[in-house]
Amino acid sequence: MELKTRNYHIIKYLYETKNTTIKELSQKFQVSPRTIRYDLDEIEEILKIYEIKLIRKPHKGISIQGKDEDFQRFKENFKNTENFSSFLTKEERIILILFKLFQSEKPLQIKDFEELLLVSPSTILNDFDEIEIWLKNNNLNLIRKPNYGFKINGEEINIRHAITFLLENTSSEGEILRFLNIIQNNKLADRRLEKNFIKEFDKLIGHIDILKLQEIVHQAQEKLNFKFADSDYAALIVHIALAIKRLRNGKDIFLPESQLIELKNTKEFKIAKEVSSMIEKYYDIKVPESEIGFITFHFLGAKKREKLNNPNFKNNKDNEIYAISLEMSKIFEEIMNIKISQDEDMLRGLYLHLKAALNRIEYNLPLNNPLLKEIKEKYPEIYDATKKASKLIQSNFAKNIDENEIGYIALHFGAAIERNKEENHEFNAVLVCSSGIGTTTILESRLKKEFPNIKVKNKASVFDYEKESNLKDIDMIISTFELENEKLPVIKVNPLLNESDIKKIYQYMKNNEKTHKTKKEEKKINIEDLLKIIKKSSEIKDEKKLINNLKKYFTEKDIKIREKNLAKIQQYHLQDILKEKYINSINKVLNWKEAIKKAGKSLLNDGIIEKTYIESCINIIEDKGPYSVIAPGVSLIHAHPEDGVKHAxxxxxxxxxxxxxxxxxxxxxxxxxxxxxxxxKHIPAMGELLTLLYTENFVQNIISFGSSLEILNYIKDILKI
Incomplete structure (x- = not known):
């Protein structure tokens, strides 16, 4: 006799709780009370076979009565049947429904979902209420009509983005990378296609030769002359696979001609075109220029993720982005009252993240942060301070910054806070992560906080972690998703390292007779060695060689040294560019355009700007919307230097x-x-301005002053200048 998955778990729950109600069962298993009643009828018939009674008493509850050996016999009979797998939660049902809707070009009926979900039609209809909201949040509509069914409707670009988000949401523990890794290593026999993510992923890109696709992407990687990060690699494979599937169904995306013209001048577009030619030839489809453009976007985004451990990143840095990274950290530390802006690891990581983030923002590329909810819940103050600091990006680039990006930036700041705490090491570990630099960094910092005696020796991708150099002298592998290793223990953890993860790691350490309470290893400097290095270098009068030799010595001793900024930038602060004569007030204006004209009048009269600059400020807002409004009651407006700026x-x-x-x-x-x-040059001034805006009652105080000089003195007093 067959037993539905959910009914198996209901029986287990009844056995463990001894007594419950239909309402409690309905809430626990996320189905309607009516469905639970039907389930209990089936359960009663099944249990009779095992001489177990189902007791249903009005106002008293539901329970089961029977001998323990009978219940064990029941469990033994059903534990290995094909019908047994985890029951589906409401969230899992919604994911499966969305997968099925995205797979189908035709409207689907309720009956198409019943067999997949094993719940009543009323439960499925309730699930569709939430699905409709999810689709609206992704700029799509759900068509649901009697005698028609259910179908997703919307622009192709939004459908692609939504599918990408869905895949990322269901693969927060590295399922996509694990799946691609299985295929890459020709372990096709390991693909267990149960009713889970892997099966539905397979359907969504069904009949696409992933091995060939990976071969094409590897060729592109060689031509681009850089290595994709894991997240970029997986995103590109998924994007192209989805594009092939959608193009076969006659669904292509659209890019404005202006964007295409800009992209065509890049080296990345030429390589994307070569990739598209290979795709056309192998998969027998026509790839439109807009699709080539979107592949180019992926290349551009991936290219901007430079190696985190590049020691010369300051020499090669984009001054504007580095200045923004530094100023954001200063705003953050002002709000949080904690020093992090001198943390070179944080600045390096934030700089690299922003290079990729600004590319995503510029080209409206989707980003999903599976850790966002946990970041907001566990680190609300850090997230809020990051959101405020991120206004600097919004003001500077005339683009709103998505909360998913803010969440990742918050990880960099959070990691800097954790990193400032004392470190002690005893265990050697390698971290295997797939969500990017920020995720790896916060996990490493969390480990240092909870386990001072764990030293992270290496951070590797799922594809490279088994290299001999990565696993040399390693005691354990700590991974954010399932891995198997014959030689070393693998401890799977959440990137934010929750309580259960901490217990797992602690238990491993305890079992291996290690202890947290280790003395901090002394870092000794041998004066005689230093004198030899100095004497040898001074004899050949090579200052650069002396510096390099000293750096090498300190690195070998694991002693950090602080360097001065290699690229000093001449910068403006508020006191340099905000003058008393540029501060004016009025009771009212007709509209925002008139307000901008009057705001620019003092600069125009003083020869700071030309009239065209004010016109450009207005045109940008008309084109991009009111991005310039960055806080309640405050707008920061600017155009480009070439639009008519004579002086700052x-x-x-x-x-x-x-x-x-x-x-x-x-x-x-x-x-x-x-x-x-x-x-x-203006980034510090913008940072100082944002700091002003987060001062309590700033707007009200400014309005209350009677003169420009009072206002200027008030601002200087806040900034302590």
Whole structure:
């Protein structure tokens, strides 16, 4: 006799709890009370075979009665049957429904889901209410009509983005990479296609030769002359596989001609075109230019993820992005009252992340952060401070920054906080992660906090971690998803290292007779060795060689040294560009355009800007929306240096009755209009301005002053200048 998965778990639950109610069962198994009643009827018939009674008493509850040996016999008979697997939670049902909807070009009926989900039609209808909300959040619509069925409707680009989000949400523990790794290593026999993510992933890109696709991507990687990060590699494989499947069904995406023209001038577009030619030839499809453009976006994004451990990153850095990284860290530390802006590891990681993030923001590439909910819940103060610091990106690049990006940036700041705490090491570990630099960094820092005697010797991808150099002198592998290794224990953890993960690691250490309480290893400097290095280098009068030799010596001793900034940038601060004569106020204006014209008037009259600059400021807002409104009642407006800037300057225009920009922070009462000659010199001034905005009652205080001099002195007092 067959037994439904959920019913097996209901029986187990009844046995463990002794007594429960239909309402409690309905809540636990996330189905309707009516479905539970039907399930209990089936359970009663099954249990009779094993001489176990199901007791249902009104107002008293539900229980089962029987001998332990009978119940054990029941469990033994059903534990290995094909019908046995984990029951589906509501979240899992929604994921499977979405997979099935995305797979189908035709409307689906309720009956198409019943066999897959093993729940009642009413439960499925309730699930569709949440699915409709999920689709709306991804700019898609659910068509649901009687005698028609259910079908997803929307633009192709939004469908692609939604599928990508769905895949990433269901693979937060590395399922995609593990699946691709299985195929890469020709372990096709290991593909157990149960009713789970792997099976539905396989259906979604069914009949696509992934091995050939990987071969094509590897060729592209060689031509691009850099190695993809795991997350970029998986995203590109999935994107191309989905594109092939969608193109076969006559579904292609659209890119504006202006963007295509810009992309065609890049080396990446030429390589994407070569990749597309190989795809056309092997998969027998036509790849439109817009699809080539989207492959180019992936290349551009991946290219900007430079190696984290590049010791010369400061020499090669983009001054604007580095300046933003530094200023964001200063805003963060001002809000959190903690010093992190001198942390070179954090600045390096943030700089590299922003290079890729700004590319995603520029080209509207999707990003899903599976850790976002946990970051918000576990580190609300860090997330909130990061969100405020991220306004610097919004102001500088005229683009809103997504909360998924903010979540990843918060990991860098969180890692810096953790890293500042004392370190002790005794165990050697290698970390295997797939979600990027930020995830690896926060996991490493969490480990250092909870286990001072764990030393992370290496951080590797799922494809390279088994290299002999990575596993040399290693005691354990700590991974964010399932791995198997014959020689070393693998401890699977959440990237944020929750309580159960801590217990697992502690238990392993305890079982191996190691202890947390180890003395910090002394780092000794031998003066005689130093003198030899100095004497040898001074004889040949080579200062550069002396510095390199000293660096090598200190590195071998595991002693950190701090270097001065190699690329000193001439920068503007608020005190340099905000003058008393640039601060003006008025009671009211007609509209936001008039407000911007009046805000720029003092700079125009003083020869700081040309009239075209004010026109460009207005045009940008008309084109991109009110991105410039960065805080309640405050707008920071600027255009490009080439739009008519003669000298650097900043004006403050106060509108006491406010003006609407059609933004949630309306009415705007303070307009800062910024003009600079260089893309990076003004970043500190913008950082200081954002610090002002997070000062309590800043807007109200500015409005209350009677003169420009009072306002300027008030600002200087806040900034301590």
């Amino acid at each position: 300057g900043l004006s403050l225009f106060i509108i006491k009755k406010g003006v609407n920009f059609n933004h949630e922070y309306d009415p705007v009462k303070l307009i800062f209009l910024l003009a600079v000659k260089d893309k990076s």
